[in-house]
Amino acid sequence: MEFLDSFDFYNQYQKKATTQAFMCWDKSADDELIVVAFRGTETFDADAWSSDIDLSWYELHQGKKEVHGKVHGGFMKALGLQKSHGWPLIYQKDDEKPLAYYVIRDKLREILQANEKAKFIVTGHSLGGALTILFPAILAYHDDDLLLKRLQGIYTFGQPRVGDKEFGDYMEGLFSSYEIQYLRYVYCNDIVPRLPYDDKSFMFKHFGKCLYFNTFYEGKVVAEEPNKNYFSPWYTIPQTIPQTLNGPDYKEPGILQVLRVIGQVLFYIYIHDLHVFRGPRASNKYSFIIFF
Template sequence: MVSRLVAIDYQQRFSTQAFIARDTKSEPDLIVVAFRGTDPFDADGWSTDVDISWFEIENVGKIHAGFMKALGLQKDRGWPKEIQRPTNSPPFAYYSIRQILKRILQDNDKAKFIVTGHSLGGSLAILFVAVLMLHEEEWLLERLDGVYTFGQPRVGDKKFGEFMEEKLRKYSVRYCRCVYCNDIVPRLPYDDKTLFFKHFGPSLFVDSFYNCKVTWQEENKNYFSLLWAIPKRVNAVWELIRSFILPIAKGPDYKETWFLRVIRVIGLVTPGLANHCAQDYVNATRLGSF
């Protein structure tokens, strides 16, 4: 496994974190690129999330500028296919990971890779692939097996979604967004007349009983209304109770930390916040069924 802290050109310091793991026991070899989500105590990460300004690429569309900066967007240069990085400057996420992938995949002509991430990490995962497509990195895209994100926020406008859907079909890349129950983050930034953020591709929706279904939009995609206030709070109460039941029913692997329990209590007031925790997505992956 390789763990790398990579820099943001706009901040000139290490911020974005990604992990690269290689499973040599699978046939063929499988490489996993995983982007880390927002650290709740990292101010730089939060500044990335709330930067909802647009970065527009001609013939591609408008994209969340904060996420693009975290991936390695260059000041005044945008996304050049190659960059000359001074030896004393920190690496940038997209360019560094692309270089590592090329080196690893050259060792095995049958190996494949997938890209994944939770929350902010999910946004970086799909945008990493978007920049590969922008640069027409066909050799890498033909080795890409899929993109799987968890609790991913919206990353671009309708035009960008259309660009991605066309390219995903062209390179036969599987893309799926996993959305757990009332998770608030996949409903952000708002899909309204002011911001125009849009999801694209299928979504695997998992409810609080771990029942799964494939949809093309989130359940109640913009659920910030009084109509959903009571159902969301009832569900938050059930999930707090379930946090004590699940370890008894399924075993100690499902025991929750005190920090997550505190988040669940806060979720009684702010439903959807607790549903974004990685633990629920891990449980959904292990217990979910159609």
């Protein structure tokens, strides 16, 4: 693939560049394919974590009547939500403070208009997966028929929940009308796809097709990963053992296995303490902050 560009995008709410992505272009096939990839949360990146735990709701309106549901505010801000302006179709370009959605949209439009056969996909992991699924949502919000017709697929890995049921229904209708393939890959022991919680307090919902892989890396298509709001070390620690049976390509170094066990035990102790002394709602809130 031909490397096109990499980006450090500006977040107007954090007042710094905290969102990263890159683009590449496969010209080898008859139907040229452009790949847009959003970066996930870095382990020690406090700014990315701030986006993850910003649980404010943002409502997508078009006019006074039509509502497309509620969306995770932190992810919207990381994608390029503008202070006091929301998502205007036309924006004031600032090369010193580029916004992810607008820069990628304009670059894609330029390439696709010059190449009639070219299509594109969007992908990302963790936080990047959340930005991946929200990118076409804003394209639809702007009625960007050109890009939506050339969007071949959306593939996310370890993606958290991004909105409520109304938003999910809207997105499924959008993908159906434009024949866009959406696949959400989930590994069994991953906590991130189980956050934010799908319960009466948070009301976040997954949507689309989930490709779920168990601890033996055997995949199956499901509507929702098992234990959608539950994560226990006593369930996950034993499941790490079979990873050593599939050969060196799947085996974790000893230090990572130790850290996995320690992290899960500390997680269990912490949420148990919060549950006892502060109640289940506090437990959900703080366990989300820790693990995201």
